[in-house]
Amino acid sequence: MQAPVPAPMIQASDVTHYYGPYPAIQEVNFSVRKGEVLGFLGPNGAGKTTTMRILTGFLPPSRGSVSLDGFDVVEKSLEVRRRVGYLPETVPLYTDMTVTNYLKYMGTLRGMPAARIRARLGEVIDVCRLGDYRKTQIGKLSKGFRQRVGIAQAIIHEPEVLVLDEPTIGIDPIQVVETRSLIQELGREQTVVLSSHILPEVSMICERVLIIHEGRIVAEDTPQNLAEGLQGLERLEVEVGGPSAQVLPALQQINGVISVTHRNNQGRHTYTIQAQPGRDLRDDISRAVIGNGWSLRGMQLMGMSLEEIFLRLTTQEDL
């Protein structure tokens, strides 16, 4: 018996968005599992906000489609909006309302019954540590506390999906740490999509990271592998037809190879090779394989072109 594959919570297919003639994102594909914490990492202008706005139904994609919990964001916008909590990048709040009144108002807009709003109000105020500011006018709060109010309104209705656009931008390091741990906590139960231009941040919070650059997704990986890429290790994957007991040591002996891992995928033997930084070992590897009489069935560079992008990303790390 096969275990049924659960449908993804979010499925984006070939999403393109134009502002006038200018494409902000192009042919973006990704899916998010239920309960997953996914990070969008990219420099300024990469298209993160545009992607978030499409997910939340604020902007319709020019081409392609996005579905959330099986509902199309354009066709079934209302259903999608019922399931999403959203923290926009600029944290737009009604500055003349008090924290409590604002949260009640947003709860009502999300269709919560009055009794449930009352019950949740105390909870989100606790979770977001806004206890001393219930009656404070939002306009008088500092940036960091406004950010908390922004998160509080995003979670008050217990949405299935939480979309957070740069949730830690513009707040001080202590609050950044608090906000990150808050998101981690929320991510245990909810599906979270967040954007950031800070690599350490996404690697801390997210299970999976999509790197978006100039409107395209250029890489997708776990934070661990991304961190390795950041260290400048060249990775490549080869598929070899031959006895793995001999292939493995042969590959390891090649000058410049740091490590080799072997994977047997239903008779297909693939080897992931870690090379010294700056070394191009493709010719040496193919010579070694062919010279031993084995067949070279495939070779793929993993993440070499990422280095430059990472550099750009990491130079913007301002913490």
Add this chain to the structure above:
Amino acid sequence: MRTVRAVAWKEIQIFFLSPTAYIVGMIFLALTGFFFSRDLGDPFPEATLSPFFQGAVIIFILLAPALTMRLIAEESKLGTIELLLTSPVRDWEVIIGKYLASLIFFLALVAMSGFYVILLFVYASPDPGPIYAGYLGLTLYGAAALSVGMLTSTLTSNQIVAAVVAMGILLALFFADLAFGAVGGLPGEIIGELGMKTHFDDFDRGVIDTRHIVYYLSVIAFFLFLSVRALESRRWR
């Protein structure tokens, strides 16, 4: 319905707490008071509210846009519209909620002019018919003017632009009957029929004609419908 009420209630609080609304209200009462009392200096003043009504419809051209300009334009400017439109709220609920708030504040202003009515009844014995009819006409006229302002506030994020464009539309509708003379013939007649002032004058004379009521309700429905469409279209920009 709860959403409409929540949106309306939030806006009503802003109306009744904001100094701008009170300044607008004071100007309204001062000016209409001037119109009301202008003829009182006559040796035989007529016991009528007509000068007040005639003054009020002109003042509404400026007053209605000043009340409505903020409603959506401010949300577009501050970005709060992003959270409003990504909440599970229908576009018409937003428009109706905000419109109702402006209408309620407007009705409160009109109610304050009841002071003049009391004065009139204390010092004279006016014919109540034209007063009832006049207030009905004034309310319909004002409600129509607010719906025009609602539309322009939805179309731009600049409150001043919203107000000025609404005033332009209201002026054009106010003087549409002048086009009746200028153009002549059937086109002139049609344009004349669109005039917001033409349809008001019967009320002022004490005549309640359903044709005029239908006219104002149609104007309100038309501009609110366009507002909903305009809000929808924001999703497509």
